[in-house]
Amino acid sequence: MTVLIVVIVVVVVLLLAGGGLVLARRKRSEQLQESFGPEYDRVLDRSGSKNEAEAELAERRKRHQQLDLRSLDPQTRERFRGDWKQIQGEFVDDPGGSVDKADSLVTTIMRERGYPVDDFDQRVDDISVEHPRVVENYREARRVRDAYRNGSAETEDLRGAVTSYRSLVDALLDEGGDGHDGGGSGDGRHREDDGRHRDEGRPVEGRRDEPRGAEGERAGQARQEREAGGPPADGAHDHDGSRR
Incomplete structure (x- = not known):
């Protein structure tokens, strides 16, 4: 019974370790793909092996971290x-x-x-x-x-x-x-x-044209009143918005 328990524990530990290794490799692959973008695909196509391609990219990143790069004044x-x-x-x-x-x-x-x-x-x-x-x-x-x-x-x-x-x-x-x-x-x-x-700071076409339309309507009403010979009603406005 003791031997069986030990075997079960060892198997569980190995499974957990294997699962953790798979997850770690998957995360590494995702990080390299996100970081290198199309360069990841290019290296993968050239090498023909995912492990080999990722090893090369990881080595590039490691070398880059060791470079003494500086910004320009x-x-x-x-x-x-x-x-x-x-x-x-x-x-x-x-x-x-x-x-x-x-x-x-x-x-x-x-x-x-x-x-x-x-x-x-x-x-x-x-x-x-x-x-x-x-x-x-x-x-x-x-x-x-x-x-x-x-x-x-x-x-x-x-x-x-x-x-x-x-x-x-x-x-x-x-x-x-x-x-x-x-x-x-x-x-x-x-x-x-x-x-x-x-673009957000530009006037909206509909809003920009709206005052013109309102002014044109008021101007048309005033013109009709003048053609009819009648004086403008009290409180009427000209087309420019000023009070008569």
């Missing part, structure tokens, strides 16, 4: 914004050169922020932790830049690359929250909210 940030405006302005005359300069500017900003920049693939992995939704833009922009250097990029490709670089520049210079674009303040929702608040 206002003067440096404005200087980089000015550099970007100049790059955009030069696109019409030199599309390929603009793409080259955009790529260099991104590397410079990352270096200023404290990212290691010696290896492109490592830069992409590091960026993906904070900016998982724009990191694919970075990959595509670099692909177009390489194609331009090989003489196989069209103007529209170059235009798209500049747009992709711009999304990353904006993310690196963003001052909203921690700049994370996976589901935090850097996902663009604050811009939508700003637009909604501006």
Whole structure:
């Protein structure tokens, strides 16, 4: 009987431990999916193993936490914004050169922020932790830049690359929250909210037109009275609301 009780206890403990492990793994998966968004699916498709993909993403996050990243002072940030405006302005005359300069500017900003920049693939992995939704833009922009250097990029490709670089520049210079674009303040929702608040301050069309309709009705009544030759009744008002 004692042996049976011991066996039952051991089995229960093992079941509880196994259930806890399953729940922990499920929670970890949910956190990684929420944090990395489309980057999670990309790594999963490439690796073919969920455990392998999640191990890689967890390692990226661990490495990112060890980086000595720093924010930019206002003067440096404005200087980089000015550099970007100049790059955009030069696109019409030199599309390929603009793409080259955009790529260099991104590397410079990352270096200023404290990212290691010696290896492109490592830069992409590091960026993906904070900016998982724009990191694919970075990959595509670099692909177009390489194609331009090989003489196989069209103007529209170059235009798209500049747009992709711009999304990353904006993310690196963003001052909203921690700049994370996976589901935090850097996902663009604050811009939508700003637009909604501006719309709320606009006059409603029906209300704006309503006084005109009332004035027009009063004006029509006054005109009918004048055409009939009768004086306005005591207390009547003109169409502008003034008392006669």
